[in-house]
Structures are given as structure tokens and as C-alpha cells.
Amino acid sequence: MSSGQVIRCKAAVAREAGKPLVIEEVEVAPPQKMEVRLKIHFTSLCHTDVYFWEAKGQHPLFPRILGHEAGGIVESVGEGVTELKPGDKVLPIFTGECGECRHCKSEESNMCDLLRINTDRGVMINDGKTRFSKDGQPIYHFLGTSTFSEYTVVHSGCVAKINPDAPLDKVCVLSCGISTGMGATLNVAKPKKGMSVAIFGLGAVGLAAAEGARIAGASRIIGIDLNPSRAKEAMKFGVTEFVNPKDHDKPIHEVIAAMTDGGVDRSVECTGNVKAMISAFECVHDL
Structure with a gap:
């Protein structure tokens, strides 16, 4: 039973700008309040990942686990999460929705006040810390998703539950492209x-x-x-x-x-x- 426990798994870690990603064993902490831990089954590569890996024209933040276009299964949920449960088939979403702010309630916008895209933030909103680490050192998140990892932790508002019959190897590209x-x-x-x-x-x-x-x-x-x-x-x-x-x-x-x-x-x-x-x-x- 992994719920509530740290999971050790493999991830492709970007250690330096433009340098090859390194497959490493990392530790993934349990989800905290309003967070979900996902087992990523399929992830695809978007040019946005390449752009931030190259770190040209934006603030470099390393080490970091990139990736934001994927499909997976909910492994465990944190406190306060009621709309998702372990076993749900889902897509991580980099433009999340809290469901409460003026943007989420508007038909004209989805730029959530809480979960809108923030490329500079490499930590979780709940406590300002990462859920990834190796040898006690933090590894930063990317777009609140970080799907280049066998397991990842995201805010529950950055998860879309999908039809359980949907093939994850196909629908993973719905996350972005x-x-x-x-x-x-x-x-x-x-x-x-x-x-x-x-x-x-x-x-x-x-x-x-x-x-x-x-x-x-x-x-x-x-x-x-x-x-x-x-x-x-x-x-x-x-x-x-x-x-x-x-x-x-x-x-x-x-x-x-x-x-x-x-x-x-x-x-x-x-x-x-x-x-x-x-x-x-x-x-x-x-x-």
C-alpha cells in the first residue's frame, strides 16, 4: 500500500539548461491538502518542454522535472479532495481551475486566479515546497504537472477525470496540443x-x-x-x-x-x- 508513503520511482530530470535529461531514481512525497498523486502511464513531448529545457529567454530553474502532456491513473489523494479517487483515469492539466474564482465562474475566461499558468513556480501552492527530491535535495516542478516521472503530484484542480475506456496512449495529447x-x-x-x-x-x-x-x-x-x-x-x-x-x-x-x-x-x-x-x-x- 503506497498511499501516504513516499514513492521511489524513475524520472527524467533536467539538471542543467540544454544538457541531456538524466534518468534517476527520485522520491515522490504523498499528496498534501487538495493534491493528487498520479501514476503516469504515457507522456508526450511538447515544444514548450524543449523551450524551458533550453532556458532561452526565461528564468532558469534546475534541477527540474519537465513534462505536461500525459495520461495516468490516480494513485492517492490528499485532504479535501472529493471529486477524484484512487483508480480514476485522468489527464493532468497545466491550466487548472479552482472552480471558485471569478475566472472559473466566467464563460469568457479560464485563467484561474489560483491555478493559472506560472512557468516560474517550481513548488506546490499549498506549502511552497516540492514533492520531488533526491538525497534530501529538492527537484522542482514544471507547470504544476511534471509528467516526465513515473509518479507526480499535482493540485486537484489540475486534473481532468476522463472516460475509463479512453486509451491513455492516444488521449495523452489532449492535455495540451x-x-x-x-x-x-x-x-x-x-x-x-x-x-x-x-x-x-x-x-x-x-x-x-x-x-x-x-x-x-x-x-x-x-x-x-x-x-x-x-x-x-x-x-x-x-x-x-x-x-x-x-x-x-x-x-x-x-x-x-x-x-x-x-x-x-x-x-x-x-x-x-x-x-x-x-x-x-x-x-x-x-x-
Whole structure:
């Protein structure tokens, strides 16, 4: 019986910026008040993990266990946790919800006052301490999830209970990439049936954004990417036309405007590149 006890398990620890992760045996403390300890079954790699591992442009915090896109099973729960129990199949969520603040109660926002994204925080909210350690030395958390570990401890508001029949090796990407792209389309861009939508970048987030446009009933979904090999796969997610900026001698927003009689109805930028952001803005038609 591991409930209430320290668990020793393997984790991929980032010891220094840009240096290879080290598979180590770490100690994972029991969950405290409003916390849950999870056994991670599958975790995927997001570029955000790479970005903070490289520590370029942000405050470096090491040693640290990265990872935020995963699927697992609840191993034990801490004091006050009532909506989750051992054995529940769950996804850790880096944008948590306390359920009580003005943002959680609003239909317009999910930026929880308590559990919103904080990339600098490497400790638990309850007591300002880590649940990871090795030889008595703390190992910091990442995005409140730290899924590059066989076991992790998260705030109960950063856990989504899912259908027990869901395959964890597939649904683990719902923790970040899929929900990010699809959510941006369905909850922010909100295209109406018959509208045209441009998707900039056809990685996991972009494909999910395209799928969101397809679900919404968009008539034309134009995918833009510099990698021509992504075109065929994108069609499976609703993209109707593929455009590679390298194939044109004029700005891509002008190309899209010419294709759509003045511009698309909505655009979703999924690369994080500033030039792409500008193009995504400029390719939308005037009202």
C-alpha cells in the first residue's frame, strides 16, 4: 500500500539548461491538502518542454522535472479532495481551475486566479515546497504537472477525470496540443458554418485547429506551412487547401487574399512566429 508513503520511482530530470535529461531514481512525497498523486502511464513531448529545457529567454530553474502532456491513473489523494479517487483515469492539466474564482465562474475566461499558468513556480501552492527530491535535495516542478516521472503530484484542480475506456496512449495529447488548437478555433475564433479559415502552422496544434474548423462547418480550411510533407496529413484533419509560402514570390497574406476574394473570415496562428502572426492578422478580410 503506497498511499501516504513516499514513492521511489524513475524520472527524467533536467539538471542543467540544454544538457541531456538524466534518468534517476527520485522520491515522490504523498499528496498534501487538495493534491493528487498520479501514476503516469504515457507522456508526450511538447515544444514548450524543449523551450524551458533550453532556458532561452526565461528564468532558469534546475534541477527540474519537465513534462505536461500525459495520461495516468490516480494513485492517492490528499485532504479535501472529493471529486477524484484512487483508480480514476485522468489527464493532468497545466491550466487548472479552482472552480471558485471569478475566472472559473466566467464563460469568457479560464485563467484561474489560483491555478493559472506560472512557468516560474517550481513548488506546490499549498506549502511552497516540492514533492520531488533526491538525497534530501529538492527537484522542482514544471507547470504544476511534471509528467516526465513515473509518479507526480499535482493540485486537484489540475486534473481532468476522463472516460475509463479512453486509451491513455492516444488521449495523452489532449492535455495540451489538441485542446490548445481545437480550443483556439472553437472557443476563440468561433467560425460559423460556411466560413473560410486559415491555419498557420500544421504541427499538432495546427492540425487540432483545423479539426476544430472542420467541426464548426467551415467551407474552406487553408493550411499554411513551410514543410510540404505536412500537406497530405493535414487533409485528414479538414484542411481543404495547402499553401507553402516558399512557392510564392509575394507575401503569403496577399496570396490568401487573392484566393479568397479579399481574405478569410478567420485565421488561427499555431507557430508562435511573429512574422506568421502578422501574416495571420493581415490575411483576414475587412469587415
